[in-house]
Amino acid sequence: MIAFIIRRLLQSVIVMVAVAAVSFTLFRFVGDPVNSMVGQEASIADREALRDSLGLNDPIFLQFGRFIGNAAQGEFGISYRLQMPVTELILQRLPATIELALVSGFLAFVVGLSLGVYTALRRRGVMSNIIMTGSLIGVSLPTFLIGVLLIWIFAVELRWLPSNGRGDVVSIGDWWSTGLLTHSGRLALILPAITLGLYQMTLIMRLVRAEMLEVLRTDYIKFARARGLSARAINFGHALKNTLVPVITITGLQLGSIIAFAIITETVFNWPGVGALFINSVRFVDVPVMAAYLMMIALVFVVINLIVDLLYYAVDPRLRVDRAGKAH
Amino acid sequence: MTSDSKTPVPPKPAGRLYRAWDSDLAYAFRTSPVAIVATVVALVIIFCAVFAPWLAPMNPYNPAGLNLMNGFTPPMEPNAFTGEVFVMGADNQGRDMLSTIMYGTRTSLFVGAMAVVFAMVLGISIGLFAGWRGGWVDSALMRVADVQLAFPAILIALLIFGIARGFIPDNLRDQMAIWVLIVAIGLSDWVQFARVVRGATMVEKSKEYVQAARVIGAHPAKIMFRHILPNVMGPVLVIATISLALAIIAEATLSFLGVGVPPTQPSLGTLIRIGQSFLISGEWWILLFPAVTLLALALSVNLLGDWLRDALNPRLR
Numbered sequence: 001m002i003a004f005i006i007r008r009l010l011q012s013v014i015v016m017v018a019v020a021a022v023s024f025t026l027f028r029f030v031g032d033p034v035n036s037m038v039g040q041e042a043s044i045a046d047r048e049a050l051r052d053s054l055g056l057n058d059p060i061f062l063q064f065g066r067f068i069g070n071a072a073q074g075e076f077g078i079s080y081r082l083q084m085p086v087t088e089l090i091l092q093r094l095p096a097t098i099e100l101a102l103v104s105g106f107l108a109f110v111v112g113l114s115l116g117v118y119t120a121l122r123r124r125g126v127m128s129n130i131i132m133t134g135s136l137i138g139v140s141l142p143t144f145l146i147g148v149l150l151i152w153i154f155a156v157e158l159r160w161l162p163s164n165g166r167g168d169v170v171s172i173g174d175w176w177s178t179g180l181l182t183h184s185g186r187l188a189l190i191l192p193a194i195t196l197g198l199y200q201m202t203l204i205m206r207l208v209r210a211e212m213l214e215v216l217r218t219d220y221i222k223f224a225r226a227r228g229l230s231a232r233a234i235n236f237g238h239a240l241k242n243t244l245v246p247v248i249t250i251t252g253l254q255l256g257s258i259i260a261f262a263i264i265t266e267t268v269f270n271w272p273g274v275g276a277l278f279i280n281s282v283r284f285v286d287v288p289v290m291a292a293y294l295m296m297i298a299l300v301f302v303v304i305n306l307i308v309d310l311l312y313y314a315v316d317p318r319l320r321v322d323r324a325g326k327a328h
Numbered sequence: 329m330t331s332d333s334k335t336p337v338p339p340k341p342a343g344r345l346y347r348a349w350d351s352d353l354a355y356a357f358r359t360s361p362v363a364i365v366a367t368v369v370a371l372v373i374i375f376c377a378v379f380a381p382w383l384a385p386m387n388p389y390n391p392a393g394l395n396l397m398n399g400f401t402p403p404m405e406p407n408a409f410t411g412e413v414f415v416m417g418a419d420n421q422g423r424d425m426l427s428t429i430m431y432g433t434r435t436s437l438f439v440g441a442m443a444v445v446f447a448m449v450l451g452i453s454i455g456l457f458a459g460w461r462g463g464w465v466d467s468a469l470m471r472v473a474d475v476q477l478a479f480p481a482i483l484i485a486l487l488i489f490g491i492a493r494g495f496i497p498d499n500l501r502d503q504m505a506i507w508v509l510i511v512a513i514g515l516s517d518w519v520q521f522a523r524v525v526r527g528a529t530m531v532e533k534s535k536e537y538v539q540a541a542r543v544i545g546a547h548p549a550k551i552m553f554r555h556i557l558p559n560v561m562g563p564v565l566v567i568a569t570i571s572l573a574l575a576i577i578a579e580a581t582l583s584f585l586g587v588g589v590p591p592t593q594p595s596l597g598t599l600i601r602i603g604q605s606f607l608i609s610g611e612w613w614i615l616l617f618p619a620v621t622l623l624a625l626a627l628s629v630n631l632l633g634d635w636l637r638d639a640l641n642p643r644l645r
Binding site for chain 1: 478480482489490491494495577587600615630
């Protein structure tokens with residue numbers, strides 16, 4: 001067990017170092033960091049002095065080491081475009097993205113689970129067929145198109161919901177702001193959350209349905225029926241419970257995707273989150289922001305994958321036997 | 329068709345076309361309405377896009393042919409000033425939407441197809457090499473693939489696009505944008521090909537025909553591409569079809585976000601982005617028609633890929 005954890009941790013560290021190497025290359029070799037910090041009129045001597053003080057003349061490995069050291073402390077330098085510390089920029093916008101991701105993840109999980117159970121139990125119903133066909137379209141529609149269509153229907157035609165921004169936000173503590181506590185904030189959250197969650201929702205729904213159909217066919221369900229248990233107890237107490245392990249894993253793994261896809265949703269809805277910041281940094285080649293975002297998103301993915309792997313290991317004893325035989 | 333083994337088989341016209349028509353795949357195709365409809369839709373769109381310069385009512389990017397008076401003409405209604413009628417309406421500068429969409433689909437398809445070809449060549453080469461060599465080369469390559477697979481493709485494409493833009497000097501950025509985009513989408517998509525080809529190569533490697541080729545002394549590269557590759561082409565084709573749909577959507581997404589093709593060569597994604605800005609003022613046709621085209625194209629290619637996967641899988645018959 002300990003050997004497995006150590007090996008898995010080591011792998012995560014290697015991935016992070018690789019991502020850091022990419023970030024560092026980007027940071028160091030795209031454009032000239034000195035040029036983007038000083039104005040046109042700086043003399044060559046001044047530039048050299050700045051170069052020295054920034055350590056840009058040191059050996060490359062020393063620079064890389066320092067970059068990792070700074071990154072570990074959350075230091076990514078100053079944004080070229082906005083002239084602000086990158087860390088501050090990201091922290092400012094992080095609450096908006098996290099709020100959006102959590103709400104849409106929750107929405108996807110709850111609605112996906114209920115629709116999946118419903119379509120599995122009423123397999124041949126008209127409603128189930130409509131839901132299944134609808135889910136097929138939901139999977140094929142690109143995220144940005146879903147957002148645009150929702151804006152068209154609910155913001156332009158019906159005028160029920162706002163089409164951009166976060167509404168009014170309330171600050172909690174020093175650096176967290178939430179839109180959940182104001183009416184306009186909650187209204188503004190609805191469309192982006194649906195847009196972001198729809199794909200995951202259909203995914204979860206199809207997964208739950210498939211797993212439920214699988215489980216409902218097993219002998220212990222038949223036996224439970226033979227014992228005369230109520231349909232409710234069988235469906236929810238026995239069948240659903242046994243489908244939940246893979247469903248929760250997938251949902252956990254999807255959380256990373258939700259944060260990544262937030263880039264698209266945030267652009268469509270003008271949501272002031274990290275994703276929109278990243279898109280603008282790509283557009284204007286704002287290297288420090290790109291490097292920082294890259295590191296941040298890699299960390300999120302690595303941590304989620306690590307947790308899921310460890311959970312699997314804890315839940316599924318077969319993995320432990322396999323490990324002894326051959327490497328992954 | 330009744331082919332009884334005892335009676336001699338009746339002579340058939342032995343042409344290639346007849347054999348193709350008579351194959352299992354063709355039979356599966358003829359009996360699947362979904363596949364036929366999807367093919368027809370995809371072919372019509374592809375045909376219109378490829379021959380856009382000859383088929384389109386006008387060249388939307390030739391400023392001499394534009395009449396600003398035609399701006400915002402609704403579909404199928406004569407313009408109040410010029411009396412011209414546009415099947416799908418006209419945009420803010422009086423461009424015929426139908427022509428714009430045909431040219432836009434051309435860009436979308438070009439980027440999508442090239443990206444898939446790039447991903448396919450890269451993935452097949454890496455897959456063959458990893459499967460053939462085995463050992464640490466294989467595990468190193470597959471580790472990289474695993475790591476990449478953990479991230480969503482669109483994020484990878486965005487990152488590669490951003491990094492590449494950083495390395496390209498300002499004045500070349502617009503010219504190279506399409507190629508950067510193709511490489512970015514291709515690099516985000518090679519893993520699927522590599523994994524399938526690697527798995528199949530490992531199976532094929534130990535078969536007798538490969539050993540025979542080895543004994544003769546054929547070059548490993550020749551064995552890989554001439555002998556093993558044709559035998560793993562089936563699943564590769566399925567992935568290529570589904571990848572095409574994904575690549576078209578990825579391109580549209582990036583262009584929609586404003587980091588894709590340059591504004592001088594708008595694709596369907598760019599058109600949807602432009603259309604979105606006119607939505608608030610009520611010009612719905614500038615958005616709707618490109619969106620429907622994108623959806624029809626992606627959906628039909630996707631359905632075709634699904635059908636191909638089922639048709640090539642003998643276990644599902």
